[in-house]
Amino acid sequence: MNMHTDAPSHDTDCDVAIIGAGPAGAAAAARLSHLGWRVHVIERSHFPRFAIGESLLPQSMAYLEAAGLLEAVQRAGYQPKNGAAFTRRSRTTAIDFRDKSTPGWGTTYQVPRADFDQRLIHAAGALGATLEFGTTVTAFDAHAMHPTLQLEDEQGMARRLNARYVLDASGYGRVLARLEGLERDPRAEPRMAIFSHVEDGIEDADYDREKILIGVHPEDAGIWYWLIPFADGRASVGVVGDIETLTAHGDCPEARWQTLIDREPRFRQLLHQARRVREVNEIRGYAASVTQLHGPGYALLGNAGEFLDPVFSSGVTIALHSAHLAAPLVDRQLRGESIDWHADFEAPLRAGVDTFRAFVEAWYAGTLQTIVFHEAPPPRFKRWISGVLAGYAWDHDNPFVTASRRRLAALAEVCAQRDEVRS
Template sequence: MPTVEMERRQVVVIGAGPSGAIAAALLKRKGHDVLMIERQHFPRFSIGESLLSHCLDFVEEAGMLDAVNAAGFQMKNGAAFAWGEHYSAFDFGDTFSNGKPTTFQVQRADFDKLLADQAALQGVDVRYGEAIVSADFDLPKPQLDVLREDGSQYRVEADFVLDASGYGRVLPRLLDLEAPSNFPVRQAVFTHIEDHIDSPTFEREKILITTHPIHRDIWFWTIPFSNGRCSVGVVAAAEHFEGRMENLDECLRGFIAETPSLACVLENAVWDTPARTIGGYSANVKTLHGPGFALLGNAAEFLDPVFSSGVTIA
């Protein structure tokens, strides 16, 4: 048998998204040797663009806040909620506890690359285009088999592994850790648009959550960015999408057309990006950690995108 190329590292982080990049930087700042392995190449599209203020505390702890502040992302000071003629807005500065009163709304392609680059600048070894294909945690130290884009493989032995692979959920899949969610199956259809919003009631400093006027279990996000674009998406139980999924663009715009308050906000939008979909994303696991590993963020458990909590919890 051919000799397997072997590498030994102290900590391996799977995934270079926000949870992986921040965890890797925190560990590196403590003096640990850290390798971060990412299947995709950055920048790459992702949703989850409206951050919570507490997220910036971790960004700051990882030594990345100056870079994030300088990047020109859309400032966010709260959230607004709309249903029919009803409208409420909440400001992060209205709080009984200490904390940052603002955060950002970010295009994740740019934000995630910025954080990963910052981790690399701090000395984290970041490798793109590599996938974890098997994992063995029954050995004295965990071993991961890694597949490169050219088809070659190598094995890395680590003292500890952090899985920050998001929806890929690498270790839950490989270690049979996945468990069924008690949440109903939900679907999301979303896109980015050139928004051209001129509504006097719309605040670019807030995420707008809009509820369908009839079906209260259908809701929309509208997340404005600093460059005149928005992320727009609809979330609903799977049965609401029956007969609508052949054309995702028509599906999303059809739901919006049924919601007059949101249709008015987006009446001048240029729909220039094909819509995408994700479904059945709520997930549980049998354990969040075990001998030699721990799961971070969406690689562990995910509820629903309405609270913008994913990056913060990760």
């Protein structure tokens, strides 16, 4: 790979240091390596490693394509996905992402993240990024021109890594948010997710493997379920709700998971032959927020800054969008341009995150559930909502992006009134 003539002298180890080798880190590393910069990715764990967030949104395909990573994903043979199905009290409805208001991809994949993340980061490595696994970032010195990371390997050996810019894509590790004191109250109810993988054994002819299935607990609309089928006959199955309510359903994760799955009729019916193939795990209090997404010589990508909720599978899309915004800005800054990171990165990124947040809040408030389970929502409204749920949360031509809360509330009121008339 040819290096830029304006690359720094020997006092820096790399042009860009990226903390974390997940989707955001891989996408940023791929784009910046392709542009010729010396990119060094530091990852605490070893790949492949398990992760949730296995149902992608169509908008993410454009970001993968821009990063040069789409071909690696398409070669993998993942389960195609074209929408989301919803079930509540034996009533099932669906949203097809191909029928949306926003132009662009309408299909994507359901992906085992261990394989997906490994493919992405190794594709970034093939483009020239240096990959370092089993290494932890223990300290950070922020500097507009010469940020420095303190690293420690698994043998306890410490060293410094000098860069010209740092991107934090550490996900739930939230490395720079902790080290720089950026964490703040996410203002979200503390919820938990309980999940596992199964050989699903589903034989129901009416079951559509090209859609994620989201279920609602028949007595408690604040508890919801996911069923994400993979191409090999396995599936990811999880339950989400407030911590106190879910922990009351059993004395261990396995008992809670099984008890709750058995409470939802459609899930119980579909999974009656399922066999669990990995342990049941729990994540508690996963929502996160930060006071700022950038600082002197660094920016935060994806979950390293903000994480909302898994209900609409927005995590990977937000991560990839953040890398899509940040990588060209890093390139320009390293070339000597002055970048307004708030105007060009933080503000537009947060705008889309806030759209997703409005939809998450509407789901738990029951507003969006009223719309989703309405028998015949107006077609153009459904296409607008499909656009957001397909990941196009930055499409300002969509009125449910520009005025999410107000329009969701108004549409839910109309749907509720029609339901009352029918009843």
